[in-house]
Amino acid sequence: MKFQSMLAIYALFWVMSGFLVLPFGVRTADEAGVTKIAGQADSAPHSFSFARVAMRATILASAMFLLFLANYHFGWLTTDTLLRISP
Template sequence: MKWTSIIAIYALFWVLAAFLVMPFGVRTADELGVEKVPGQAPSAPANFNPRRIMVRATVLSVVLFGLYYANYVNHWITIEDLDIAPLLGV
């Protein structure tokens, strides 16, 4: 696998991981008991911390990419394993 492919696939895993971890640990102003800013949506996060999300996304993406790369090298699951056409009678 080329290093450019590794970077591109890792970036995809990172973005996926960022969206997966974003809602965890975020609380609204009502849940934290702080005053809302005028015009603020009731569901807006009051304790949004992008650094925490980046760290969590990086850790998760390293794990997921590590599993992906180990599968790529060891051929644990191949495209033939994912072929469902014989099961459908096609």
Template structure:
């Protein structure tokens, strides 16, 4: 069973955004954790002093690729279906896909 390339791109983007939020706080340090010195006026005490957006993007890309790979493998091979997670025996509608 194949998926359209537009669906692949849209689902990967969703995984990438979710992954970016997951990896965003990894490795960040506040001024209190580093040396207690706030960089300048307008810099919040809770703002990170070592924010590296390219590193966050790389980590998010790797995590999104892994998660999307698992998603696509499940889509193609049918490891888990709606029937597998239907705990209350509710009728499952066939959408005809």
């Protein structure tokens, strides 16, 4: 597999992981014990840390990419395997 392909696949895993970890650790203003701004939605997060989301996404994307790369090299799950499973 070419390096550019690996980089593109990792980027896809990273973006997908970013959306997956985004809702974890979110606290609303009521949960944080601070007053809400007038017009603020009840479900709006109190604060947002992009660094925390990026770190979690990087860890998850790295694990998923390493699993993908191992499957690519060792051939654990192939299209033939998937065709045998389907009815």
